[in-house]
Amino acid sequence: MKLLEERILKDGNVLGEGILKVDSFLTHQVDFELMQEIGKVFAEKYKDVGITKVVTIEASGIAPAIYAAQALNVPMIFAKKHKNITMTEGILTAEVYSFTKQVTSTVSIAGKFLQEDDVVLIVDDFLANGQAAKGLLEIIQQAGATVAGVGIVIEKSFQTGRALLEEAGVPVTSLARIQEFKDNTVVFTEADA
Amino acid sequence: MKLLEERILKDGNVLGEGILKVDSFLTHQVDFELMQEIGKVFAEKYKDVGITKVVTIEASGIAPAIYAAQALNVPMIFAKKHKNITMTEGILTAEVYSFTKQVTSTVSIAGKFLQEDDVVLIVDDFLANGQAAKGLLEIIQQAGATVAGVGIVIEKSFQTGRALLEEAGVPVTSLARIQEFKDNTVVFTEADA
Numbered sequence: 001m002k003l004l005e006e007r008i009l010k011d012g013n014v015l016g017e018g019i020l021k022v023d024s025f026l027t028h029q030v031d032f033e034l035m036q037e038i039g040k041v042f043a044e045k046y047k048d049v050g051i052t053k054v055v056t057i058e059a060s061g062i063a064p065a066i067y068a069a070q071a072l073n074v075p076m077i078f079a080k081k082h083k084n085i086t087m088t089e090g091i092l093t094a095e096v097y098s099f100t101k102q103v104t105s106t107v108s109i110a111g112k113f114l115q116e117d118d119v120v121l122i123v124d125d126f127l128a129n130g131q132a133a134k135g136l137l138e139i140i141q142q143a144g145a146t147v148a149g150v151g152i153v154i155e156k157s158f159q160t161g162r163a164l165l166e167e168a169g170v171p172v173t174s175l176a177r178i179q180e181f182k183d184n185t186v187v188f189t190e191a192d193a
Numbered sequence: 194m195k196l197l198e199e200r201i202l203k204d205g206n207v208l209g210e211g212i213l214k215v216d217s218f219l220t221h222q223v224d225f226e227l228m229q230e231i232g233k234v235f236a237e238k239y240k241d242v243g244i245t246k247v248v249t250i251e252a253s254g255i256a257p258a259i260y261a262a263q264a265l266n267v268p269m270i271f272a273k274k275h276k277n278i279t280m281t282e283g284i285l286t287a288e289v290y291s292f293t294k295q296v297t298s299t300v301s302i303a304g305k306f307l308q309e310d311d312v313v314l315i316v317d318d319f320l321a322n323g324q325a326a327k328g329l330l331e332i333i334q335q336a337g338a339t340v341a342g343v344g345i346v347i348e349k350s351f352q353t354g355r356a357l358l359e360e361a362g363v364p365v366t367s368l369a370r371i372q373e374f375k376d377n378t379v380v381f382t383e384a385d386a
Binding site: 023024028029030031032033035036058059062063066067069070075076077078080109110113 | 216217221222223224225226228229251252255256259260262263268269270271273302303306
């Protein structure tokens with residue numbers, strides 16, 4: 001997605017050690033217009049496979065996911081990273097290790113929102129080691145629902161997340177794919193949309 | 194907002210002890226269409242005061258906030274509840290006590306996203322004791338920016354949050370105002386929009 005790649009080059013900051021900071025338009029301050037375009041591109045890619053739900057994980061995945069849900073005209077569900085006293089019954093969970101934060105957390109979705117006949121598009125802001133997307137995949141499979149694909153805003157293609165998901169038989173659509181960081185700038189490889 | 198009140202009566206669950214669960218359309222599964230309408234109502238209410246940013250707090254505030262930002266044609270910023278290793282410079286923080294989770298957490302926004310000439314609309318999903326909104330207010334005031342108002346999806350009017358914000362001189366616009374829970378159902382008082 002050319003618009004996204006241009007925005008990353010313009011406003012992204014490479015912090016070193018494989019960290020790209022995109023807090024001016026995606027992970028902290030959010031550009032609704034870009035998110036809306038991103039949602040449309042995901043929807044266009046998955047419009048013919050009968051998506052019934054978009055699933056993401058709090059918090060940075062929510063903005064691109066809600067616009068994907070809008071473009072597909074389906075509900076969006078965001079998985080919780082933290083326990084909440086109002087979540088009581090029928091919780092589906094998966095363990096997710098974050099390399100960035102160096103902690104394992106329990107990600108959860110209330111089972112009542114996923115049925116066996118659901119066809120799910122997972123959306124997330126970043127794909128690196130694929131642990132978050134794998135956790136969501138596990139939860140959706142626990143519900144007996146189908147994952148039609150994973151839509152990623154920014155993929156770190158030098159890490160193993162994409163291979164992990166593809167080995168699980170799930171197609172990945174990444175709108176920007178980072179091949180490497182070179183001299184503190186981003187080098188892209190060809191994106192999926 | 195009649196559409197919202199009807200939805201709360203239809204799909205909300207009163208768990209007792211003042212807890213209303215709206216996880217089928219707002220706090221877990223999200224109805225984009227309702228969020229879009231909510232965003233438009235907030236925008237209509239604040240269209241003439243020169244809003245330059247919409248500020249919310251992760252995670253359930255993000256969906257209504259992004260649509261308010263879209264309707265006002267400004268960026269949205271979501272405050273972080275948890276520390277993140279990519280947030281390094283110029284962080285504005287406030288302590289927020291959650292009565293629901295019984296923990297104090299540090300809420301933060303990168304200072305670079307708030308300037309003195311910014312006019313901010315705060316948006317959040319719930320207003321109960323007002324601690325989260327008060328924390329956001331403090332952060333925005335630290336930046337020297339102005340808070341034009343607080344837009345709330347669901348206010349628990351029997352708690353002290355609204356009074357706290359109004360005493361601080363900030364107008365509150367709540368789209369649904371719960372006067373009490375009676376026999377496990379919701380009794381509304383007149384909403385602000």
